[in-house]
Amino acid sequence: MSHSEPDFLGDVRNKPRPIDRVVTPFVKFLQLESAGGLVLMGAAVIALVAANSPLGHAWHEFWTGTVLQIKLGEHVFPSGKHAGHFEWWVNDALMAIFFFVVGLELKREFLTGELRNPRKAALPLIAAVGGMAVPGLIYAAANWGQPTLRGWAIPTATDIAFALGVLALLGNRVPAGLRVFLVTLAIADDLGALLIIAFFYTDAKYLSMPSLGMAFGVMGVMAVLNVMGVRRWWVYGILGLGLWWFVLHAGVHATIAGVMGAMTIPVKTRIDxxxxxxxxxxxxxxxxxxxxxxxxxxxxxxxxxxxxxxxxxxxxVQTPLHRLEKLLLPISAFVVVPIFALANAGVSLGDSFGAAVRDREAWGIVGGLVLGKTLGIFGFALLAVKLKLCVLPTHVTWRHMLGAAMLGGIGFTMSLFIAQLAFAGPENVQRLEIAKLAVLTGSTISAVLGAGVLLTCKRNVEAGH
Known part of the structure; x- marks a missing residue:
């Protein structure tokens, strides 16, 4: 959702077909910049309604009690510490596609996008640091000395699809420079979240150095193929499955394989x-x-x-990276992430709300997302501009920046994902439910406050350009 291309085929005179009357409204909706965020919101609402309906127990059992295993002779996969229920397949396998797309976006931005120019990217990068540090500190202060301190990284994330969906709904009240700022900030935020997952949520007792070595070996083969000029996506796809397998058995969260694989995808064209x-x-x-x-x-x-x-x-004349990103971006936005929301956003409010109100963990997450993100992003950006390290984007005011900082508190997807890692295991079921409720609450408050501030900004004729 981080970039779009002009439509040069809009004036092509296609021959009308009866099916167009059915398909065209859906196609037009999916082309909206806000579509990914709206679908994600819809999936989250469905999960919440289902979890709090008379079918709530069945909904929970469907995701956590339905086991899907692959048997080849005496070998069964997944087994051991890998649960193999639907929720596991979504979080550990399907989400690898999401992280692969994140990796492609990161590589593109560093090589050809906003992150290529350090001076141009300075403002969102500095703001991203503040937007991760301050929420983490607020959570840590609220949970210091408690077992829940392990969840310190939950409020440090920003959901790019949700945030951009809100921006798109605000129309020309949002200058183009603010959108670029928020996109770059969210991508830098994703990079920070990936590093946090790799270094802070990898259990050393499960770490397997042989498997990790094999994972880097497969990644090395993919990198060599890149240098040799191999461009076929299916070659990298087959090796990517092997990479995912070894990362899974290495004890590092398997979705990191998506980012590792993305770093090896070619970004050169065959002809100029x-x-x-x-x-x-x-x-x-x-x-x-x-x-x-x-x-x-x-x-x-x-x-x-x-x-x-x-x-x-x-x-x-196209790079494999751009072609893969264009292919997988809608799959990630409209299939993978909504399924993740269905599997993870279903919180039983009756069981969790009363406990969450009195819980440090919940207040740390909500405070981190609502206050921490706002203070961190806005405060660090203000400090950077005052110190003349960078300047505000064209047509962007400090009121715009305040609204964008609040939208940065929409943690949702990545926050829920980190919560799953922080409070994994049957002994943390209630902790995880409280964390999920807090993420949903904090994200909703941030979205409402951010949209409210931006609605008070004057309409800008440059916003759509």
């Missing part, structure tokens, strides 16, 4: 833009000449050959 333009013109001239000769595309081998050549040419 000039060669693409030259050959495209030559092919289109051949196509035009055949059409003017009265030939039909169904029967003309020349026209079919030109179309096939243009497709291969288009593939050669």
């Amino acid at each position: 833009a000039g060669e693409y333009e030259r050959k495209s013109r030559e092919l289109l001239d051949s196509f035009r000449g055949d059409v003017e000769g009265g030939h039909d595309i169904v029967t003309s081998p020349t026209q079919r050959g030109v179309i096939s050549a243009v497709e291969r040419l288009a593939e050669s």
Whole structure:
């Protein structure tokens, strides 16, 4: 959801089909910048309603009691410390796709995007540091000396889909520079969250150095293939499954394999833009000449050959990283993350609300998301500008920055994910439920406050550009 491309086919005169009346409204909705956030919100609401309905027990059992295992002879997967229920498959396997997309975005931003220029990226990077440090400190202060201190990283995350969904709904009250700021901040935030997961939520007693060595070996093979010019996605896909397997058995959370694999995806083209333009013109001239000769595309081998050549040419001028990101981004936004919300956002309010009100853990999470994110992002940005380390983006005011800082408190996906790691195990079931409720509460308050502040900003004619 971090970037979009102009639609150059909007004026193409397609032949109408009966199915278009059914499909077109859905296609237009999915193309909205706010669509990912809206679908995620819908999934979270469904999970909450289901968990608090008469079917609540059945809903919980479906995700945590339904076991799916693969048997090959005497070998069973998953087994041992890997539960194998639906929730495990979502959190440890399906979410690897989400983290793979996050890894692709990080690599793209560092090589060709906002993070390539340290001076240009300074403001969101500094704000991201504050937006992770202050919430963590607030949580730690509320839970110091308690077993719940392990959850200190829960309020440090920002959900990019939710935050951008709220921005998109606000229309031209949001300058383009503010969107870029929030996107860059969220991507830097994701990087911080990945490092936290790798270094603070890896249990040393389960760490297997041989498996970890094999994981880095597979990653090394993928990197060598990149250098050799291998561009086929399925080659990296097969090796990526092996990478996921070894990371899983290494004792590091398996989703980290997604980021590791993403770092090896090629970001170079086979031909440059000039060669693409030259050959495209030559092919289109051949196509035009055949059409003017009265030939039909169904029967003309020349026209079919030109179309096939243009497709291969288009593939050669695109990087595998961009093609994979474009392919997987909608799958991550509209399939993976909503399923994660269905599996993890279903909190029984009756069982958790009373305990959460009196619980340090809950107040630490809510305080971290609502106050910590606002103070950290806004405060560090203000300090950086006052010290002349960077400047505000064009058309962005401090009121805009305050609203964006509040939206940074929408932790949701990554916060829920870290909560699962911090309070794993049957002995922490109530702790996890309280953490989930606090994440949902803090994220909702942050979204409402952030949107409220931005609604008071004047409409900006530059916002949509």
